Amino acid sequence: MLLEDGLALADRDGYKTYIEASAKGLGLYLKYGWKEIDDVKIDARPYGGHSIESTKCMMRDRQPLKLVKQ
Numbered sequence: 001m002l003l004e005d006g007l008a009l010a011d012r013d014g015y016k017t018y019i020e021a022s023a024k025g026l027g028l029y030l031k032y033g034w035k036e037i038d039d040v041k042i043d044a045r046p047y048g049g050h051s052i053e054s055t056k057c058m059m060r061d062r063q064p065l066k067l068v069k070q
Helices: 001-011 025-031
Strands: 019-022 035-043 052-060
Touching: 001 025, 019 025, 025 052
Parallel strands: none
Antiparallel strands: 019 052, 035 052
8 A cells, every 4th residue: 555655646746766676576566567677686695695686676657647436
């Protein structure tokens, strides 16, 4: 619900939105209209991690406002 409310405000005000997503969140963000624009690799091993992690940089254009029938 928080995501939907925030996106509704961005759409109303005409803003694009940016987010960085892990592999676990990627499907959710694609569902809400974000598109992958870049992939960032981070070597987590020097910081106690076990691998090179991948983060997707995503952009979402303003979406048309949905009309609600009353």
